[in-house]
Structures are given as structure tokens and as C-alpha cells.
Amino acid sequence: MTPDAGQPLHDLAAASRRALAEGGALAQADERHVERAVQLRMAEAVAEAIESRGALVAEAGTGVGKTFAYLVPTLLSGARALVSTATKSLQDQLFLRDIPRLRDALQLPVGIALLKGRASYLCLHRLKQARQSATLPDRWAVRTLAKVEQWSQGTRSGDLAEMDGLDERSSVIPLVTSTRDNCLGSECPDFRACHVVKARREAMAADVVVINHHLFFADLALRDSGVAELLPSVEVAVFDEAHQLPEAGVQFLGTTLSTAQALDFSRDLLGLGLQLARGLAKWQELSAAVEKAARELRLAAAGPLRELRGTLKLRWDERAKREDFLAALAELGRAADAAGEALDGVAELSPDLVKLAERAGTLATLAGRFADEAATGRVRWIDVSPHQARLVESPLDIREALAEQMGGARKAWIFTSATLGEDDALAWFTEQAGLDSPGAARTLRVGSPFDYAQHARLYIPAGMPKPNEAAHPAAVATLASRFARMLGGRTFVLTTTLRALQAIADHLRAEFEAAGDTIRVLQQGEMPKRQLMQRFLAEPRSVLVGSQSFWEGIDVPGDALQCVLIDKLPFPPPNDPLVEARVKRLEAQGRNAFADYFIAEAAVSLKQGAGRLIRSETDRGLLVVCDPRMAGMNYGKRLREALPPMTRVGNEAEATAWLEELAREREGASASF
16 A cells, blocks of 8 residues: 555545646656646545545546546545446446556555446346247347357356447347346346356445446436445445436436337247246247237337337327327237236246246336326336337436435535536536535536647638528538548538438538549448447548437547537427426426526537547647527527637638648648658
8 A cells, every 4th residue: 555545534635636746656657647737626626525525516628637536536535436437338448447557556455346237247047048049030149149158158257348249239138138127136046156246246345336327327216236235335426427417317217118128028928938838828829919019019109200210209298199009008018917917827937937927017017107197297208219119207307316315324426527517506417416506516617728729720600501401411511521621531520410410421422422532421320339430540531420429428539530510509309308398397497498408408518529629638620510500699609608718710711721731730740750
């Protein structure tokens, strides 16, 4: 242990400063580490929150080094800690790289563990069942299952992320992982070797546990992931990428009935019924009835929408009063009840059949719940995608759930992100999280150390068609093609809708083909996100067109990305059921929903999208917002001020001159090597 480790908490801020300062432990371990005043400021605030067991909401701009700013005081405190991130990839980065690196630099004997949801771990019992089943959908699934079996012989953690080349959308994954519904618990013949149980056991023994937001809220709702046992023993809870916390909470604190859930049950009913109780019930008929009801429900939920790309969120009232929808819901309830009766009669034969009977009861209960009115203070909607329909009943925010957790055993709560609001009170986040009352949390904003005024330009094209006009996507694509030609690719186009994404990508391809350009258009959906990014980095002469999932969490430092175009201001869709419910609540409080909700949401999303451009001290680039409202409407000033302090250019000639300068610099740098 270093002298600073485990010291009294009132010395924690000083110890954190020493570790992060020039000549400190981190600089000694890594010559690339530099002292940053903004990082020291945030680390001190985190240390004070840990010392007082208080709450801190900290917005840290790109380049602050917020990960080390919260990890250093957390590790030096010696306190037991939970660190939650937005995605599994960020979890892996913290667990595999950041925390071990700091642990070594600080010379601390800290035990760390990684905890993911059930669906991330191989279930040995389900793997055996899949091997014996004849219901694999195609030869690709057979081949993938063989690869999983081979990998299963050597894995220690059972984390499917270890497997190279396993597509997260593979139809095999649900067959070889467990859910809360089908897990046998201690009744499972493979319980002693269970990877999920092992991961939870390691988490309970560790000093620092890394989870993700989905797991945190799923556990609050279901008590199923091990977090419920872990949280009372934790003294520090850190939520990185906290801007995703409200939506993650709403998603997992709700009640859901999905047709995929029903189809999974139908498949297991047939496979296990024939395997464990053949001839004791009409398993094929019972399974077919559930499957038919699930497919009818999906069709009734979609209504006339046949060709779907991505997921569409529908108002509950658009479908729930239709006879075919109510009939399909009732039929699913009846089919689940019938399956449950048959399973009750044979349940004593196997724990698997007991679990199946419970799943049948859950399906029937959910079908009945969604046939009734929604609970007070909750909103319902239907998510429809090409393969399933999800009926959702959800709270409007995470205030109550978070208040309940924070009202328990006293601990430090740290919420941090590059974007948590547009004012010093960080009201966008604190209001949704219930941290807006006096004294509920300290707020801190530390700006980016990057020189945006020198290194970045903002261009809002005049004369661009309005975003709702048919000519708008083509105009965005034409402008993007001109700028991409100057840079030899190196361009992102971020869209607010999948429809715009398709239209802009198509127009871009046509532009490049007509001019004989060799610039490639990479489009979201053509391949998995990670593969798309690898292709973009490997082929600089390309333009990547992406929608929502590319607005954040994408890190392209250097000159591989020098221009980002945003098609239009990212206002929440006004006809979204959750948005409508939030608007009604604000109006009932006498507030202005447009100012307090729509503009605030757009400002945060805009900051996220713009954040893709400048990722290091030396990055230079151009941000283009192709929406005339950004310049012409009175709220445009508020949105411009939410962005990093880029120098604004007044016309395309100035924007072009800037891009030509960037291209010359790049060519000069490459010529010098």
C-alpha cells in the first residue's frame, strides 16, 4: 500500500491531488499522464462527496479525464465501491484497463469484479438442452452453437463477450443463456459450476464492482442480478455516463410483455415437454397455440405497418382499443393458462417443468394486466420492430426509484457525464433524478481543457430547406458530399431519424457515383456498430451515416474524423407516448413544456453529437448543423450556447477555407514522415 492509501478521509482530497499532479503516482507510472487543473478540481469534489457521504452531480467536458477524477479518490478512500456505466463495452474498459492500471500505479491491493446481467453469461444447463434440441432455426445457428460449445470448455468467466465473432443478435444466444423466468436456481444440476452464481460471488467479495445502468435498474425492479445484495454493503456508488441513467431507469422500472418472451416460452414448452414428459400432454398443440397467439399479437400491434426498419413506438390508444389487438391479448392469456394447467400436472417430474409452469402463469398474468387500465402515474406504449412487439407500462422518470435507494444506508453518490444539462444547476439531469431540491446534491461543471475556439468551427448553412421539407435530406447529402470531397472522406453525418438516415445515405451514394468519386458511404445497419467503426477507421476515404447510437460513445481521435454534420435539431418526437405524458405533467404544473423540456432535451443531445468532433488536444474540425432554426429562431442562441465554444463561420466560403486548411495540414504532416 502507498502512504496515501487508506488514510483518514479528510486527507482524501489532498491525496487525490498528489496522485494526479505532475510528478505524482500516475505520472511516475505513465509518462503520458499530464496534470490537468480541471481534473484536479473534479477529483477534489469527488473526494469531498466520499468524505461527507453526500451526492455530487458533475459535468466534465471532453478531455477532463473524468474517469480517473472519480476513480483515484474512490480507490484511495479504501471504501467499498460500485461503479455503473452506460454500456457493456464501457464496463469492459473500466474492468480490463482503467481500474487495473490505476490499482498498479497507486500500488493498492484492491479486488475488482465485473458483474453483468444473466444474458451476458453462458448457462451450462441451457447449453446442454440446446445441444439435445432439434429446434435450431438454421445451419448458421448449428455452426454457432458448435463454436459456443468449443469455447465453453476453456472459459473461466462464461462471459460471452470473450467469444470472437459472436454476433450479439445471434439467435443462439437466448438458447444458451438464462433469464429470471427459466433459471432453476439451486435446483439446477449445474448450479455448482454456474457462471452467473460465480460472478455474483466474486462481486460480493470484491472491493470495487463494475456494473451497468440496465443491471442496476433491472435489479431494483426484479431483485434478480445480485445488485440488491451488493448495494447495502457499498459506501460509494458512481454512475458514469449518467446522462443515460433516466432513460435506462424508465426502460427497466416498467412492466413489459413481449411477443419474443411468448415465443421463447413456446419453444421451451415444446422442447422440454417432449424431452421430459413425452406423451403426458399435447405439447405440440399447446406450444402452437402460444406461438400463434404471440404472432397474432405482433400483427395486431403493428396494424397496417408491414415494412419496418428499426423500432417504432406507438401510442397505446392507437392499438389497445382495436378488437383484433384485444382478441390476440386474450388468446395469449388463454393459451398460457392452458399450457400452465398441463405443466402443473407434470411439474413433479423435473425442476425445468416447475419453472415452465411459473413462466406460463407470468405470461397469463401480464396478458391480463395489459387488458386492464394502466396504473395511475404511469404511461403505456407499444414498441414494434420487424421481429417482435413489446407492450410497456412505465413510470415517467426515475425520481421515486432513486430516492428510495438514496434514502437507505448512508453512502456517497457520484453522477457524472460530459453532458448533464445546459446550466450550472444541471437541471436537465437533477430534475429527472429527483436531485433538484435544496441540499439534495452538489453540482459541479468543469469545462473541457481543449481550445475549441482555435481548433473547431461551427457552420449553420443559410438557405437550407426547412427540416420538414422533402428537399432537406438531399440538401444535407449534397453539402456533406462537397465537404467530404475536400477532406477525402473523414466525415460523419448524424441523423435524428432512420428515415432521414436512409434518404441521406442514398443521396450521398448517388452524388459520389455521379462524380466518379471513390469515397465510400458507410451506413448504420449494414453491419454491427463495432465493425462499421473499424471499417471507417481503416478506410479514411469514407462518410459514415449514423442515427441515434452514433451520437455518443464514439471516440475517433486524430484526423480520421474532421467534419461532423447534424441533419436537424434533435428535439424529442412530440407524438412519442412518453414525451406526451411528460408534456402533460409539465403543463399541469403551469410550466412551459417547450422551453423546459423540448429545448433542454435538444441541447443535451446536440452536445452529445457535437462531442464526436474534438476528442484530443490536437484534433481540429468543422461542425455543421443543417437546421436554419439554429440561427433564425429565438431559442437558437440557447442551443448555440450549449455547445463547446467553437468559432462560428458565416458562410460556406469560410467553412470551405477552414476545411482546405485542415487538408493542407494533414498532407503536410504526412509528407514530413
